[in-house]
Amino acid sequence: MNLLRSACFLPVLLCLFSIACAEPAAKTVSGQKGTASWYGKECSKTASGEAYNPASMTAAHRTLPFGTRVRVTNLSTNRCATVRINNRGPFRRGRIIDVSQAAARELQMMRSGTALVRLEVL
16 A cells, blocks of 8 residues: 555646746746847757748747746847747857847847847746
8 A cells, every 4th residue: 555655646746846846947038148040941840840931020039938937138139029939959158048039130140140148938
């Protein structure tokens, strides 16, 4: 009977542990400043399984859960874009987020390819 109780308790414990661990990650990202870049046609399918659509307001982040909404602010222009995380990346050193082509246009970073940004998890 003890084995049965511990076997039932383990999934509950794991669930609570995953919730407790997921929350600080989002909080540490909020307010984070760093370099953003944008990606275009080289990506056909995202890590979440959906097709990449350059016209959608989406982004890639290394750790945030898929579906998380993030406000990205270009610090040199003060332009903001709200994106939904649906991909993993960026994989280039020193970058904190990759935004879609539509988000890059909104942030006025199409020409430069990168911008210094601040992230806020919504």
